[in-house]
Amino acid sequence: MAPKLDKHDHVLLAAIQENARVAQSELGERANLSTAAVNRRLRLLADAGVIEKYTARLNPKALGYGLTIIVEVKVESERADLLQEMQRGFTACPEIQQCYYVAGECDFVLIFLVRDMEQYVSLTRRLFHENGNVKAFKTLVAMDRVKTGMDVPITGSESG
Incomplete structure (x- = not known):
């Protein structure tokens, strides 16, 4: 069962999906969260299987x-x-x-x-x-x- 996501999670997921290398401090500014809260939420999203992996897109x-x-x-x-x-x-x-x-x-x-x-x-x-x-x-x-x-x-x- 998928975890219940709030607007902060949506902002974080959209941002890291666009660029997984964005700094957590910048993510915090976008989602109106502290860096510690961003770190905790990303860890929970990964543990729940929402974030499967971080990767780079290469030019074939x-x-x-x-x-x-x-x-x-x-x-x-x-x-x-x-x-x-x-x-x-x-x-x-x-x-x-x-x-x-x-x-x-x-x-x-x-x-x-x-x-x-x-x-x-x-x-x-x-x-x-x-x-x-x-x-x-x-x-x-x-x-x-x-x-x-x-x-x-x-x-x-x-x-x-």
Whole structure:
């Protein structure tokens, strides 16, 4: 169950989601709280699982990852052990940025970030062709990264 959040929490969450490196003193000014209160609230939010981790957003192209690929995967069997095995394989692959188990025409939707098509083809061999539970997969090549992110909308904050 999600903890009850007040307006101070909303302001803090919106601010650190925008920039996790903002000083706690500045957070206190924005939320009208003392630095100690900010520290305590952030610790409670992390302990409650609201804040999962602090991270930096990197530019994929600057690191040689210029190709984003979306893949729809259909499985042969939805037996729990086979699905868990696939999920472990997808989770262990650093080129898979996101993985969703979905309802509808396919069973999984994966977002890959790869250097080039050769790298992607190599991954498909390992993840799909060599996996007896993959019935079919469909590849969509992103022509442009129009919007990416994992920001969660914060209701009740001053930012939006």
